[in-house]
Amino acid sequence: MKAFEVVTEPIIPQLYADYVLRPEAGAVTLFTGHVREWTKGVRTLYLAYEAYVPMAEKKLAEIGREIEDKWEGTSVAIAHRIGELQISDIAVVIAVSSPHRKTAYEANEYAIERIKEIVPIWKKEIWEDGEEWIGDQKKKPKEEIV
Amino acid sequence: MKAFEVVTEPIIPQLYADYVLRPEAGAVTLFTGHVREWTKGVRTLYLAYEAYVPMAEKKLAEIGREIEDKWEGTSVAIAHRIGELQISDIAVVIAVSSPHRKTAYEANEYAIERIKEIVPIWKKEIWEDGEEWIGDQKKKPKEEIV
Amino acid sequence: MIELHYFAGIRVLTGIPKESVNFSNQTVEDLWKWADEKYPGIRNSSARIAVNEEYALPSDVIESGDVVAFIPPVSGG
């Protein structure tokens, strides 16, 4: 495994937690983003993720560096899975270790926000009655579909 | 395993993450608190944790209920290990699942804060030159010891 | 009779992890007075008292058969 990677196989979160652990770490936060069955009243059958892989890995590493610069003593690892994902599958894992817990939470949440801003990965939602690449706000599923 | 437990064996975090996962969960946060080698310039050799086990498990479950009441759709599992723990060993694990990520972070951090307030578990730090039950603020290691 | 449990720093102070004592229909406040006489300093330790695994108020009444614990400031996590 690499500390910042796009993968096609199921994600094993513990690998990333182990990677960031060190003697000076008092806290490790591990975030996993999962495929959720219901979004705004619309039932998702499964998701398909696509990435611009080399750039995505570069941007994930950039987020890791941002965090390690911003919060002293932190260490970060991030992986995002692409391809077809079923309900409850892990799409993304973020591991952050830190001497103190407050930072471990804060830095981890920062990572997911940044991923959603700058990392070239796209999600296609597949519903019972259609599918759509997510990202274009105009085409998001509407509550009245139910 | 139980959703809220005090254990003597090494903690396997994934068990607790798996326990809270459900189809409506989009996010799982897993916090692990580890034995840190250095605290305020004092080197820890190892820690010993003691608990008032039945009350501790009751209070952990109470924290879980507090969270599930406070943040809709969350599910929680918490374990704390007691006995002798070495550097980097996991002392506590908190798993929270939630439909949305913001809640998963917030609720998880709430859990560790509450554990440090109400759960009858105590830590003894063992240093090269002594040992002390932590909790009594007057006797905490001081920076000038270094 | 009630059962008394001592933990962590409090156990260091009492020298024993638990004991049974004759005590009933008195309050938590009364227990504090009794304990501070037997174990001087216990009252200044910032400990709390739990009765049957719940934190108790000074005015709560302790009955025969209750399990009481002296809970020094916790430091889990």
Added chain:
Amino acid sequence: MIELHYFAGIRVLTGIPKESVNFSNQTVEDLWKWADEKYPGIRNSSARIAVNEEYALPSDVIESGDVVAFIPPVSGG
């Protein structure tokens, strides 16, 4: 020649995942104009352009051999 990559909703619009085109010493802004003529609507898609795996400014110059990607609003995580 430069290499153009299209992703997600943008790929649906272009109908192809990538192509090579003659383009050099022109700016990102020029590329937008070219692209919007060939693929009407691409400019209104809120996509960004990345040159050699870095987000580019409209004034950045694209050289022969560069790898250019149209990045629609990302939705990872």
